[in-house]
Amino acid sequence: AQTVTQSQPEMSVQEAETVTLSCTYDTSESDYYLFWYKQPPSRQMILVIRQEAYKQQNATENRFSVNFQKAAKSFSLKISDSQLGDAAMYFCAYRRYTSGNTPLVFGKGTRLSVIA
Amino acid sequence: KAGVTQTPRYLIKTRGQQVTLSCSPISGHRSVSWYQQTPGQGLQFLFEYFSETQRNKGNFPGRFSGRQFSNSRSEMNVSTLELGDSALYLCASSLARAFGTEAFFGQGTRLTVV
Numbered sequence: 001a002q003t004v005t006q007s008q009p010e011m012s013v014q015e016a017e018t019v020t021l022s023c024t025y026d027t028s029e030s031d032y033y034l035f036w037y038k039q040p041p042s043r044q045m046i047l048v049i050r051q052e053a054y055k056q057q058n059a060t061e062n063r064f065s066v067n068f069q070k071a072a073k074s075f076s077l078k079i080s081d082s083q084l085g086d087a088a089m090y091f092c093a094y095r096r097y098t099s100g101n102t103p104l105v106f107g108k109g110t111r112l113s114v115i116a
Numbered sequence: 117k118a119g120v121t122q123t124p125r126y127l128i129k130t131r132g133q134q135v136t137l138s139c140s141p142i143s144g145h146r147s148v149s150w151y152q153q154t155p156g157q158g159l160q161f162l163f164e165y166f167s168e169t170q171r172n173k174g175n176f177p178g179r180f181s182g183r184q185f186s187n188s189r190s191e192m193n194v195s196t197l198e199l200g201d202s203a204l205y206l207c208a209s210s211l212a213r214a215f216g217t218e219a220f221f222g223q224g225t226r227l228t229v230v
Contacts, residue, residue: 037221043204044119045221091159103149103161103172104208104219 002027004094006107013082014115020067021077021110023092031097034068035104036077040088048090051075053097079112087114118143120209120222128228134195137225141188141209147171148190149219150182153204162205165190194227202229 003026013019025034036048051059051068058066063083067076079086092107121140129135141148149172150162161174165184182192188209194201204226208219 042223043206043226044223045206045208047218047220050218103164103174104151104159105161106151106159108158 002029002032002094002096002105004092004105004107006090006092006110008110009108010111010113012113012115013079013086015082015084017082018078018080019082019112021079021090021092021112023075023077023107025073025075025092025094027073027094029096033095033097034066034075035093035095036064036066036075037091037093037106038086038088039091039109040085045091049077082114084114084116087112120207120220122205122207122222122225124225125223126226126228128230129197130230131197131199133197134193135197135227136191136193137205137207137227139190139192139207139209139222141190141207142211142220145209145211145220146188147210147217148184148188149208149210150190150192151206151208152176153206153224154202159206162192197229199229201227203227 005024032053034051037045038048049061063080065078089109091109093104096102123138147166149164153159164172168184179195184190204224206224208221210217
């Protein structure tokens with residue numbers, strides 16, 4: 001079974017600074033998807049960024065980028081120019097590469113605080 | 117376009133009772149998944165429905181059940197509630213059962229069992 005590990009329960013960053021959230025995963029499959037979701041106090045999970053394992057290029061979405069190391073099974077999220085609105089729980093998630101909607105497997109999350 | 121709507125937002129029930137939670141997916145989305153979120157266990161997959169059929173099921177007891185209607189709206193039911201069922205229940209909808217389709221989440225139903 002696949003597992004996702006987020007080793008940092010809490011992180012903090014100064015406004016306008018850069019922070020990196022860590023995620024490692026375990027799978028025996030070669031093709032899969034990885035996601036970072038943000039959950040603000042409103043509780044709604046919002047997709048931040050996704051990465052297809054077959055793509056070597058790291059995904060980027062505005063201030064958010066990932067460092068995908070397939071051999072190391074590592075998938076970290078970098079947030080640049082942190083803003084107060086970035087404060088939230090961040091979840092790393094894995095999904096198998098298949099034609100069906102296989103379940104998302106989530107890590108335990110990292111709570112990010114942004115200090116003004 | 118309206119997002120995923122979950123009702124009710126909050127619910128308090130007594131041990132032994134049963135509860136039904138509702139999820140209306142984004143218009144046109146035919147896949148609905150349910151997740152349970154607790155501080156101890158994190159986010160755990162309950163089940164997924166597509167075209168009124170359960171396609172995947174997580175490792176939860178039979179007290180947890182669900183269904184999907186022809187308009188893609190979904191309900192989940194928990195019978196004989198236990199204190200440990202207190203959690204945030206999240207529903208996610210997807211456009212289709214395609215490769216890596218993005219899941220859009222609702223704001224969840226916070227269930228408290230007393």
